[in-house]
Amino acid sequence: MTVTNRQTSSMLIHKIDSVTGEGIYGVTFLVSDARHNPIGQYTSDQNGYVYIDRELKDGKYYVQEIQPAEGYLIDHTKKTFYVEYGETGHITWKNTPQMGQIQITKKSADDNPINGLAAGTLLPDAVFEIYSRAGNLVDTVKTDKTGRAVSKTLPLGRYVIRETKAPNYYIAEKDNKYGVINIQNEAVIPFEYKSIEFDKDAEVKKMLASITNIKHKCIIKLLYGCGLRLSELLNLKLSDIDSELMLVHVKDTKGNKDRVVMLSTTLLDDLRKYYKDHYPKYYLFEGQSGGKYSSKSVQNIVKIAATKGGISKPVTPHILRHSFATHLLENGTDIRYIQKLLGHNSVKTTEIYTHVTDVAKSKIKSPLDFI
Numbered sequence: 001m002t003v004t005n006r007q008t009s010s011m012l013i014h015k016i017d018s019v020t021g022e023g024i025y026g027v028t029f030l031v032s033d034a035r036h037n038p039i040g041q042y043t044s045d046q047n048g049y050v051y052i053d054r055e056l057k058d059g060k061y062y063v064q065e066i067q068p069a070e071g072y073l074i075d076h077t078k079k080t081f082y083v084e085y086g087e088t089g090h091i092t093w094k095n096t097p098q099m100g101q102i103q104i105t106k107k108s109a110d111d112n113p114i115n116g117l118a119a120g121t122l123l124p125d126a127v128f129e130i131y132s133r134a135g136n137l138v139d140t141v142k143t144d145k146t147g148r149a150v151s152k153t154l155p156l157g158r159y160v161i162r163e164t165k166a167p168n169y170y171i172a173e174k175d176n177k178y179g180v181i182n183i184q185n186e187a188v189i190p191f192e193y194k195s196i197e198f199d200k201d202a203e204v205k206k207m208l209a210s211i212t213n214i215k216h217k218c219i220i221k222l223l224y225g226c227g228l229r230l231s232e233l234l235n236l237k238l239s240d241i242d243s244e245l246m247l248v249h250v251k252d253t254k255g256n257k258d259r260v261v262m263l264s265t266t267l268l269d270d271l272r273k274y275y276k277d278h279y280p281k282y283y284l285f286e287g288q289s290g291g292k293y294s295s296k297s298v299q300n301i302v303k304i305a306a307t308k309g310g311i312s313k314p315v316t317p318h319i320l321r322h323s324f325a326t327h328l329l330e331n332g333t334d335i336r337y338i339q340k341l342l343g344h345n346s347v348k349t350t351e352i353y354t355h356v357t358d359v360a361k362s363k364i365k366s367p368l369d370f371i
Contacts (some may be wrong), residue, residue: 010088011081013042013050013063018094023048027095028067034060041066056083063091070133071097071155097155104128104150104161106143110326112169116335122147127165133158143167169322204323205371206309207302214274216301219285221270222248223302223317225368226261227324227342230299230317234292236284238275243268250343257343264366327367337364 011031015024027044031052039061042050061081068074072095083089106126110119117123123143130139130151138159141149204224211217222228222236232250240249246263271284280286285293298317306315321342328338 009056009058009083009086010054011050011052011056011061011083012088012090013044013052014090014092015044015048015050015069016092016094018096024069024072024095026067026069027065027072030064030066032062032064033057034062036062043067044069058083058085063093065093068095071157073098099153099155101153102130102151102159102161103148104141104143106147106149106167108170111329112322112326116339123167123170125165125167126163126170129162129164130154131160131162133160135160140164169318203306203309203311203313203315204320204367206311207305207315208371210308211305214270214277215285216305218267218270218274219298219301220305220320221264221267221368223320224324225264225267225366226250227321228261229321229343230295232343233298233317234283234285234295237282238280238284240284241268241271259340259343261341262364262366264368266368267366324367327370328364331365333364 013029015027016022017024023044023046025044025046025048027048027050029042029044029050031039031042033039039056040052040054042052044050059082061083062078063081064078065075075093075095079091079093081089081091104126106123108117108119108121108123111117112121124145124147126143126147126149128141128143128149129137130141132138138154139151141151143149204220207220208217211220219233222233223230226248228236228248228250232252235252236248236250240251242249242260242263246265246268247260248263249258249260251258278286281290283292287293287297302315302317302320306313325338325342328341329335
């Protein structure tokens with residue numbers, strides 16, 4: 001008996017990007033015989049290949065794309081393919097990716113008492129990162145003076161947008177934004193970002209409730225209750241706490257603009273407890289070996305307190321200062337007065353005593369008096 005093994009024929013389709021030459025994953029093809037009878041559907045692998053190794057008869061076949069990969073338009077062309085006895089036929093099929101851009105607009109969500117900008121103001125200098133669906137960073141953009149940033153040309157698909165740096169006096173939006181560039185929108189896909197507002201009283205209350213260390217509690221209360229900059233907090237001396245007039249003297253400030261702010265009774269009580277426990281010698285807050293407390297330590301204290309308080313938003317010393325100003329504005333304090341409390345207006349030496357008297361006699365309450 002004679003046994004004859006017939007050589008089989010096969011087909012290899014390679015789908016590639018016409019720009020990069022790389023294989024395209026996830027393209028589905030319909031293969032039909034010469035009479036247009038379907039043989040099967042096949043999808044390209046990670047390298048863009050479709051290998052049909054079933055026994056194929058010699059002759060003509062048709063190949064048609066029926067499902068494109070994400071980021072590409074479907075090519076409806078029906079290509080003719082010939083298979084020869086015992087051979088593997090090759091066909092290379094190019095697709096041109098469809099491109100578009102993402103335009104990001106950054107706006108202020110609310111009136112900002114620190115810089116005086118109204119809600120809806122377009123904000124420059126916000127930095128965003130754009131990630132592909134695979135999680136790869138594909139672009140980094142920064143908003144211009146019109147509050148807008150436009151990405152480079154990108155293939156169609158879904159992208160994740162993350163704000164990595166907010167403009168001065170605003171909080172970065174950490175929640176991811178998703179966008180899909182569609183071929184119908186070849187020019188620009190718009191996205192709008194608004195600044196996050198820190199839920200002042202409620203979230204500070206959570207932070208303070210999570211703290212058992214009296215020193216850490218005083219630090220957060222001073223940042224929020226007095227609107228201090230981080231550097232101003234670190235520069236505070238024991239003599240700057242005026243328990244008689246219920247004021248905090250803020251010196252050695254940015255631009256040498258000395259000022260005073262109101263001292264909450266709850267903060268004074270905690271400061272007295274802190275003093276009895278720690279006995280600082282010169283600066284209000286000192287390191288283990290004396291001298292100024294470190295800025296990194298304060299930043300960590302705020303961050304840990306926010307985490308323990310169950311706050312997912314980013315909280316920094318600057319955010320607490322911003323919240324101090326927002327609280328006063330929402331409670332009807334004149335914005336010009338807030339600017340003085342923040343140290344934004346120049347106060348001449350001859351005006352300091354008047355300013356001290358104004359703060360001491362004013363009915364403005366510290367945000368700490370509301371929590």
